[in-house]
Amino acid sequence: MEGLAPPLKLLLCVRRAMEKGQSVKMGVLYYIKTQEGDFPAQVTHWLALLQQGQDTRALLQGLSSLHRRTLLQVLERGLRGETIHAVLSSLEEEIIETCHEEIVNKVAQLPFLMLLPLLLFQFPAFLMLLFGPLLQNFFHSFGGG
16 A cells, blocks of 8 residues: 555555444554554544544644545544444545546646756757857867967
8 A cells, every 4th residue: 555645545444444344443543553654643643632532623624635634524423433434435536536636737747847857968968069069160260270
């Protein structure tokens, strides 16, 4: 699952746990245990707040991504005992579609990014090849030799 978006990894871990007959909490704990980075730390903090019975709205508002925020809200409902499998399936499709759109946008930017080495390295070399003999002839004619 390397290279997947962090919310998609969490969603897949929770959904796999639910399909095995385990609880949502077991899926979240498996995700926290196996992943490292910024989002698992936020999920750990979110889960600790839930277990202490505190309000998680401030933490959720601090998340940068709408998908992360929505996923944690859905998982919070699941931890309360509501059924969330259908919601997780639709959220998974939406996250995959968003990832695909992001990939398409990055690939569309690549040709412009690849022009930078061309402009910085190859174009000056081409100008030297083009104007080099001309300048050499020009300096030779003024040098009198």
